[in-house]
Amino acid sequence: MDRLKVLSLFSGCGGMDLGILGNFKYLNQNYHKLPTEIVYAIDNDPSAVEIYNANFQHNCLLGDIKTINEKELPNHDILMGGFPCQSFSIVAQNPPRLGIKDEKGQLFFEICRILKEKQPRFFIAENVKGILSANQKRAFPLIIQEFQKVGYNISYQVFNASDYGIPQKRERVFIIGFKHFEDCFKFQFPQPITTRNKIPLKLVLDEQIEDKYFFSQKAVDGMLKAKETMNKGRVQNIDEPCNTISAHLAKVSLNSTDPVLKEGQLYRRFTPRETARIQSFPDNFRLDVVSENRQYKAIGNAVPPVLMWHISQQIINLIVEEEKQKYSLECA
Ligand SMILES: C[S@@+](CC[C@H](N)C(=O)[O-])C[C@H]1O[C@@H](n2cnc3c(N)ncnc32)[C@H](O)[C@@H]1O
Known part of the structure; x- marks a missing residue:
């Protein structure tokens, strides 16, 4: 053909x-x-x-x-x-x-x-x-x-x-x-x-993450204070697929509606490579x-x-x- x-x-x-x-x-x-x-x-x-x-x-x-x-x-x-x-x-x-x-x-x-x-x-x-x-x-x-x-x-x-x-x-x-x-x-x-056997987010996450991707304690405290009343800190369940990744991720903060990760007591953004994997880029x-x-x-x-x-x-x-x-x- x-x-x-x-x-x-x-x-x-x-x-x-x-x-x-x-x-x-x-x-x-x-x-x-x-x-x-x-x-x-x-x-x-x-x-x-x-x-x-x-x-x-x-x-x-x-x-x-x-x-x-x-x-x-x-x-x-x-x-x-x-x-x-x-x-x-x-x-x-x-x-x-x-x-x-x-x-x-x-x-x-x-x-x-x-x-x-x-x-x-x-x-x-x-x-x-x-x-x-x-x-x-x-x-x-x-x-x-x-x-x-x-x-x-x-x-x-x-x-x-x-x-x-x-x-x-x-x-x-x-x-x-x-x-x-x-x-x-x-x-x-x-x-x-994969309607029944969805791919979980954890499959595309890295283990070694540079410090720069973690939010500061000040940002975390601010988010936790406001969380009761506002729809903030979109922490992802890594056993499920991720919420939608948007172009806005360039400006992600804990106060935005963009997906973030919680690791222990720490919060972080995705790395660009993880974002690409979430979008199914090789x-x-x-x-x-x-x-x-x-x-x-x-x-x-x-x-x-x-x-x-x-x-x-x-x-x-x-x-x-x-x-x-x-x-x-x-x-x-
Ligand atoms: C939704 S994105 C397309 C993403 C692309 N299909 C992909 O899969 O990677 C829309 C694109 O349109 C481009 N765009 C917007 N206005 C345009 C214009 N007037 N001429 C050419 N490209 C334009 C933007 O730069 C942006 O990359």
């Missing part, structure tokens, strides 16, 4: 990209190479692009998607993009959720602009679960309508990463667009794998090309590669089945 050409928008540090390419190992499992190649990738965050380019053989361009001339883009079979989600997220309530009225919330129109011109066979878009309820539930149907207007049949589903061998309860919506109705009809989202995925703050941000924004691999595999299966049928007809 010919390799499927993929166009990657809002590529970040490449979580989706690693997932759709495959050929990586995570928690002793091999996620085999998929018959795909990335023909174009772009993001406007210099640090994310630096991490991306340290990990892939092809290059991600640093640039603003709004400046791309869609006619100059290479032809491709799959367009993918986790469009920016801040304005849809229920976590980001300050400032309040603006949804599609916000400039960032409108970046999906850029995806539509490119789909309209290039008409790839599939697209995969990812966003936070909050997109389903944004703008009093009006934003999501509008987004779907826009995708339909440019010629696509749509299927979507909310996924919990912890159902797919990932130690994180991250919930995200995946919207898959199909140029051909038969593809949409035949497509099946991947079945959960240990050979390089992070050390930018500052730790930038690493947290890029990793927190990423799509878990393992989840993306499972979803991509289902699209590949459609093509494999199609080729099998063609072959059996030719041989009959």
